[in-house]
Amino acid sequence: MAFRKVAKGTALVGVGAVATVFGLSQLSQYRKKHGHLVAVEALECKPLKMQSTLPSRESQLQALRDTHEFDILIIGGGATGSGCALDAVTRGLKTALVERDDFSSGTSSRSTKLIHGGVRYLQTAIMKLDFDQYRMVKEALHERANLLEIAPHLSAPLPIMLPVYKWWQLPYYWVGIKLYDLVAGSQCLKSSYILSKSKALELFPMLRKDKLVGAIVYYDGQHNDARMNLAIALTAARYGAATANYTEVLRLLKKPDPKSGKSRICGARCRDVLTGQEFDVKAKCVINATGPFTDSVRKMDEQEVPNICQPSAGVHIVMPGYYSPDNMGLLDPSTSDGRVIFFLPWQKMTIAGTTDTATEVTHHPIPTEEDINFILTEVRNYLSCDVEVRRGDVLAAWSGIRPLVTDPNSKDTQSISRNHVVHVSDSGLVTIAGGKWTTYRSMAQDTIDAAVEAHGLHAGPCRTVGLLLQGGEGWSPTLYIRLVQDYGLESEVAQHLANTFGDKAFEVAKLAQVTGKRWPIVGKRLVSEFPYIESEIEYAIQEYACSAVDMIARRTRLAFLNVQAADEALPRIVEIMGKKLKWSEQKKKEELAEAKKFLYYEMGYKARSEQLTDRSEITLSPGDIERYKKRFHMFDKEGKGFITILDVQRVLESINVQINESALHEILNEVDLNKNGQVELNEFLQSLSCSGISNDCQVLPAGWQ
Numbered sequence: 001m002a003f004r005k006v007a008k009g010t011a012l013v014g015v016g017a018v019a020t021v022f023g024l025s026q027l028s029q030y031r032k033k034h035g036h037l038v039a040v041e042a043l044e045c046k047p048l049k050m051q052s053t054l055p056s057r058e059s060q061l062q063a064l065r066d067t068h069e070f071d072i073l074i075i076g077g078g079a080t081g082s083g084c085a086l087d088a089v090t091r092g093l094k095t096a097l098v099e100r101d102d103f104s105s106g107t108s109s110r111s112t113k114l115i116h117g118g119v120r121y122l123q124t125a126i127m128k129l130d131f132d133q134y135r136m137v138k139e140a141l142h143e144r145a146n147l148l149e150i151a152p153h154l155s156a157p158l159p160i161m162l163p164v165y166k167w168w169q170l171p172y173y174w175v176g177i178k179l180y181d182l183v184a185g186s187q188c189l190k191s192s193y194i195l196s197k198s199k200a201l202e203l204f205p206m207l208r209k210d211k212l213v214g215a216i217v218y219y220d221g222q223h224n225d226a227r228m229n230l231a232i233a234l235t236a237a238r239y240g241a242a243t244a245n246y247t248e249v250l251r252l253l254k255k256p257d258p259k260s261g262k263s264r265i266c267g268a269r270c271r272d273v274l275t276g277q278e279f280d281v282k283a284k285c286v287i288n289a290t291g292p293f294t295d296s297v298r299k300m301d302e303q304e305v306p307n308i309c310q311p312s313a314g315v316h317i318v319m320p321g322y323y324s325p326d327n328m329g330l331l332d333p334s335t336s337d338g339r340v341i342f343f344l345p346w347q348k349m350t351i352a353g354t355t356d357t358a359t360e361v362t363h364h365p366i367p368t369e370e371d372i373n374f375i376l377t378e379v380r381n382y383l384s385c386d387v388e389v390r391r392g393d394v395l396a397a398w399s400g401i402r403p404l405v406t407d408p409n410s411k412d413t414q415s416i417s418r419n420h421v422v423h424v425s426d427s428g429l430v431t432i433a434g435g436k437w438t439t440y441r442s443m444a445q446d447t448i449d450a451a452v453e454a455h456g457l458h459a460g461p462c463r464t465v466g467l468l469l470q471g472g473e474g475w476s477p478t479l480y481i482r483l484v485q486d487y488g489l490e491s492e493v494a495q496h497l498a499n500t501f502g503d504k505a506f507e508v509a510k511l512a513q514v515t516g517k518r519w520p521i522v523g524k525r526l527v528s529e530f531p532y533i534e535s536e537i538e539y540a541i542q543e544y545a546c547s548a549v550d551m552i553a554r555r556t557r558l559a560f561l562n563v564q565a566a567d568e569a570l571p572r573i574v575e576i577m578g579k580k581l582k583w584s585e586q587k588k589k590e591e592l593a594e595a596k597k598f599l600y601y602e603m604g605y606k607a608r609s610e611q612l613t614d615r616s617e618i619t620l621s622p623g624d625i626e627r628y629k630k631r632f633h634m635f636d637k638e639g640k641g642f643i644t645i646l647d648v649q650r651v652l653e654s655i656n657v658q659i660n661e662s663a664l665h666e667i668l669n670e671v672d673l674n675k676n677g678q679v680e681l682n683e684f685l686q687s688l689s690c691s692g693i694s695n696d697c698q699v700l701p702a703g704w705q
Contacts, residue, residue: 050238057544063242065279070096073283075249078108079229081289083444085236091459095241100248102550104229107291110400115221115438117141136419143439145187148221150468153475153502155223157189160329162216177218192218206383226554231469246273252300265428285455288431292361292401301429310404311361315371316353318396323350341378365399395562397604405434422446424454471502488521496531511535526569532556537576548595563603564677632684642678
């Protein structure tokens, strides 16, 4: 928006000059090559030793219970908390981390999946001569380069197109993007460039052609956020940190300081959520890294402390991959209400978002129909009229809570800080809040620095710059070929395993079962459309997965890619987990119900079911409607409000009717009027009334009529 307000050519020169001074004044502070810095640190520090096998969750809980005193106890297993654990343990500190849910179960798994510096923040920095904003962008670009280096299997550069529809915008946006490259300095991923209208349409053919002048392409990073978070936590565990998910803090422990007599935090009373067992974890320093729940932990320390977290909900939607090119994203820099919308290829789908709406802090944020429709409207504005943007094409939707904060260290406690804030309370609680995914490592470094200083801990220097995360060391772009050749996996499955587990993919492949087919030899898929295989479930249990939701949301990303596919995979997932974890039949039912509830409320099923199509007239008599409603509920035994292919297969098997799967998919596609992968009640009734339920109505199989 700021660029649009500037209308004179002289402003370009001024802006460029200011940015150049900023860039050149800071450029020398950053390394030219990551490897050089890592080599220097390696000479100054003792070599780090990583455990060859990952400790079990039980042994981690035992360590939490039995260790006399940790140096640091971290509350929160998101990106920042896991980053703090990795930073602390690699400095030689005895480190513990507890997470009430699963690692990355909150905001860290619900991002835009970008690793970026923040183009709009640089815009603000330059136009308002805000050096703090500039410094934040500079730091984020530094961290972007580091994150792409330490997890090459989970991240990659992504070109993003900024379409331009007015001639005067072209030079202004070009200057802004070039300044972004300049601030990145030697860590610029790839130089930005201008495209003509024809070239822009060639690279992004779905783009709206009307009044298009040209486009600018710049580069940022993209990653698998939940898997990245997990990789950070697992790397910390392999270096010796005692990390446990599903372990909640009930209260903070305190004792009087022998010197001052003041009450000081000395640990936390914890509870294993899965067993209910309670125990104390003693620590010299406790770190609060709980994101949106920052204030709840601060109030455990001091009940009257004012709230600093101002939560904001960001909704994203996932649409089929044909909405965007495989290797080009899109940025809408000025939506109808001034927000920024990204439209990005991700995991062979298309992700669009985000919104920015004030919200309440909750463990279970729900995407609203209003936000979903806002995103769809903005997408329609940028795509060709030949592309029909349909509500039914929303395959998944989620809401993540951004933990925006006011700085308790600042005189102006009402001002929202776009940077992260580290605060040490009178009793010694260290709180890290705010910030962004990309800067998790520098946030962790600042937090551990503050903890070491405040508590007089004996620690070495920070060693996480250039420190490879689990799976990154032996990874290469061609690693998947070895998986295909050595194990007989499908190429798509092998690429998925290599780009998810890195060099640990071989361990997953070893667990893969024989298919009984000529090809692939091993690797049974959970659902046919996605490359997730059954052996990933077994391996994920070794990586602390404890529930079916862990599996569909974070160990695989099925819930974020297609809620229908996730729902179809659930019975088999629960079956495999139940066998490995020795679940009772009752426990299996509970897990299945909990996972379906998660999909319904948190991943967009609810919003979709509220959009039942009413467009076709239902010509059935009231008696027929009641009769066919009962028939519908015979298929929908769980009361979801829709029918899936699994529901149909179950009923057909019960009445000994045989229909092959491809034919069944074709039938469901005919009945699925809004093309969202499921049959709602209205669609069911409309299909039955298409010919007055005459013999000409051949849409539904005989068992449905």
